Amino acid sequence: MGGSEQEPPRDVASSFDTADTANPAESAQSVPGSTEPRILRVWASIELGAASVVLVVIFVSVLWQVISRYIPGLNWPGVGELANYSLIVLTFIMVGYLLGKNGHIVIKIIDYLVKGRAFMAVRVVSALCVAVICGLLAYEAYGLILTFPNRRTAALEIPIWILYTVPLIGFASGTLRAVVNIFLAGKPEPTFDAAEAK
Amino acid sequence: MELWMLAVAVVILLFIRVPVGLAFIGPSLVWALADGRSVGFSLKTAFDGLNSFPLLAVPLFILVGVMANRLGIADRLYDFCLAALGRVRGNLAYVNVGSAVGFSWMSGSALADVAGLGKMQIPQMVRAGYPYGFAAGLTASSSLISPVMPPSIPAVIYAATATVSTGALFAASVLPALLMALGLCAYIFIWTARRPDLTAVPFNAQRLLKASIAVLGPLLTPVILLGGILSGIFTPTEAAAVAVAYMLVLGVIYRTARWPVLWRSLKETTAITGGIMLILGAAALLGLILTRAHVSRDVAAFLTSVSDNPIVFMILVNILLLILGCLIDATAIILVTVPVLLPIALDFGIDPIYFGVVMIINLMIGLLTPPVGSVLYITSSVTGQPVDVVFRGIAPFLIPLGAVLVIVTAFPDFVLWLPRLLGF
Numbered sequence: 001m002g003g004s005e006q007e008p009p010r011d012v013a014s015s016f017d018t019a020d021t022a023n024p025a026e027s028a029q030s031v032p033g034s035t036e037p038r039i040l041r042v043w044a045s046i047e048l049g050a051a052s053v054v055l056v057v058i059f060v061s062v063l064w065q066v067i068s069r070y071i072p073g074l075n076w077p078g079v080g081e082l083a084n085y086s087l088i089v090l091t092f093i094m095v096g097y098l099l100g101k102n103g104h105i106v107i108k109i110i111d112y113l114v115k116g117r118a119f120m121a122v123r124v125v126s127a128l129c130v131a132v133i134c135g136l137l138a139y140e141a142y143g144l145i146l147t148f149p150n151r152r153t154a155a156l157e158i159p160i161w162i163l164y165t166v167p168l169i170g171f172a173s174g175t176l177r178a179v180v181n182i183f184l185a186g187k188p189e190p191t192f193d194a195a196e197a198k
Numbered sequence: 199m200e201l202w203m204l205a206v207a208v209v210i211l212l213f214i215r216v217p218v219g220l221a222f223i224g225p226s227l228v229w230a231l232a233d234g235r236s237v238g239f240s241l242k243t244a245f246d247g248l249n250s251f252p253l254l255a256v257p258l259f260i261l262v263g264v265m266a267n268r269l270g271i272a273d274r275l276y277d278f279c280l281a282a283l284g285r286v287r288g289n290l291a292y293v294n295v296g297s298a299v300g301f302s303w304m305s306g307s308a309l310a311d312v313a314g315l316g317k318m319q320i321p322q323m324v325r326a327g328y329p330y331g332f333a334a335g336l337t338a339s340s341s342l343i344s345p346v347m348p349p350s351i352p353a354v355i356y357a358a359t360a361t362v363s364t365g366a367l368f369a370a371s372v373l374p375a376l377l378m379a380l381g382l383c384a385y386i387f388i389w390t391a392r393r394p395d396l397t398a399v400p401f402n403a404q405r406l407l408k409a410s411i412a413v414l415g416p417l418l419t420p421v422i423l424l425g426g427i428l429s430g431i432f433t434p435t436e437a438a439a440v441a442v443a444y445m446l447v448l449g450v451i452y453r454t455a456r457w458p459v460l461w462r463s464l465k466e467t468t469a470i471t472g473g474i475m476l477i478l479g480a481a482a483l484l485g486l487i488l489t490r491a492h493v494s495r496d497v498a499a500f501l502t503s504v505s506d507n508p509i510v511f512m513i514l515v516n517i518l519l520l521i522l523g524c525l526i527d528a529t530a531i532i533l534v535t536v537p538v539l540l541p542i543a544l545d546f547g548i549d550p551i552y553f554g555v556v557m558i559i560n561l562m563i564g565l566l567t568p569p570v571g572s573v574l575y576i577t578s579s580v581t582g583q584p585v586d587v588v589f590r591g592i593a594p595f596l597i598p599l600g601a602v603l604v605i606v607t608a609f610p611d612f613v614l615w616l617p618r619l620l621g622f
Contacts, residue, residue, distance in 0.1 A: 052465050052467075056464065063440065063442075069432075080251060088248045090257065090475065094472025095472070098476075103473060105529075106216070107212045107527075109213065109569040110214060126214045129220075134220070137241055143238040144242060147238055197468070
């Protein structure tokens with residue numbers, strides 16, 4: 001075992017840069033970046049920014065809970081509730097964003113089975129189903145807003161209907177994205193990279 | 199609406215690329231309305247399913263992994279492993295496993311591991327003379343240690359679903375995760391024995407000392423995390439927030455915690471979390487429907503008609519989970535199958551903590567296999583090589599991982615030794 005130097009420089013990730021796209025199904029049918037209209041891209045950055053702020057709220061709330069256990073003066077009963085509802089807000093506010101960016105967890109078996117126009121047809125049907133489901137869920141959220149006009153959360157006393165407006169917005173956004181995706185079915189779909197989310 | 203119709207609808211929607219969360223919730227919503235539930239029942243069930251303090255650990259542990267990558271902490275672990283193992287034949291392969299073990303104490307996600315470390319390690323191994331398939335297969339396989347070793351995101355989800363102690367599950371996962379590392383090292387040892395051309399780096403004490411000092415901070419992470427949880431100072435969810443705070447402190451000390459880096463970390467975490475949490479909410483609804491339809495009772499009746507032996511039951515569960523793991527996302531499987539399978543496991547006298555560990559290892563192996571293996575796709579993506587080439591590299595590593603699964607399944611006491619020792 002000689003002593004030859006074996007450690008190349010760090011920025012060698014490009015060793016494979018000349019190769020084709022990773023997934024053969026993706027190489028023909030997807031492109032990096034977003035294919036959404038500009039207004040939806042702006043809306044997407046608002047959704048992502050809001051969700052990121054909510055994530056900070058979750059972090060601070062949970063950390064506050066730890067600290068307040070040892071510093072009783074900081075004890076605030078609403079902090080757990082704030083963290084829990086923040087997670088719910090984060091989940092529903094990201095529905096539309098992820099639909100627009102092709103970022104939801106999807107099973108892509110069919111990508112290997114159908115190509116060309118048949119694949120486009122699958123994308124149209126899929127987007128149609130998503131639009132219907134998101135539309136129904138937005139309707140459910142609207143129903144919940146009407147059902148609980150006066151009820152409030154236990155600790156923070158936030159009106160429950162305000163919380164249900166988040167899924168309403170998220171699923172309405174998702175419906176809109178799905179409808180747009182129907183018309184974009186002929187174009188290569190965006191490849192999603194969470195590390196490059198914007 | 200019959201239950202089989204709901205199942206068929208879910209499968210069709212999954213097949214035509216409807217996102218997993220929406221494919222679960224859509225037919226469930228129709229089922230609820232057909233069953234006479236009021237408008238809003240489905241969304242409220244999903245909403246309430248997310249209203250859980252233990253689940254807050256999911257985004258926070260994802261954030262820890264993302265920050266460890268972006269703040270250069272993963273690089274420090276890698277440097278340390280390279281300095282320590284430099285003169286061993288096949289050193290880069292062992293470094294790969296070693297840094298995966300180190301990173302696994304901070305990250306609960308295989309994707310964070312393979313996306314962060316894989317980008318750096320695979321090209322380095324290829325340049326050093328390792329075949330691409332071996333380098334990619336090893337990196338993908340070693341990344342599975344992250345979701346098994348605490349803090350494990352699948353463990354958090356299983357614990358919340360099965361209402362068992364997250365701390366106990368974390369403790370029970372340590373030995374199986376180390377056994378996975380050992381299994382991979384054994385494979386590397388056998389493989390490198392036939393490769394005398396793979397050279398080593400001369401030992402450099404000064405370099406090791408420097409790397410050791412640089413890695414001191416990151417090495418304290420598991421001490422803070424597990425020490426805090428096991429000593430009762432904080433819960434696993436709170437530990438996740440403390441770990442994020444600790445990453446921030448390390449970032450400030452290392453001068454890598456700049457605002458743009460932190461903001462990008464938040465956005466990356468949010469994008470990952472959104473997809474997972476929608477599935478969690480949707481699966482809460484689907485799980486409720488399955489429970490009300492007494493699916494668990496029917497499956498139990500079927501399984502006990504096959505055999506009343508717990509070992510046979512565990513073998514059947516392993517086969518089922520390995521198949522499902524190849525086809526469906528792990529989070530979704532945990533949420534849907536735990537309410538069905540766990541009561542049966544309890545009837546067989548099987549410990550829920552042991553059952554959880556076996557389930558997690560099964561599902562994590564599914565991350566490596568097509569058509570749904572996300573680690574397979576990420577490895578392929580970060581190296582720009584086709585999926586089939588990556589999978590050919592991964593295939594041999596399924597042998598040691600499979601062997602670990604067999605050992606863990608066959609010896610429950612091996613899994614439960616540590617939690618018992620710690621008083622869980």
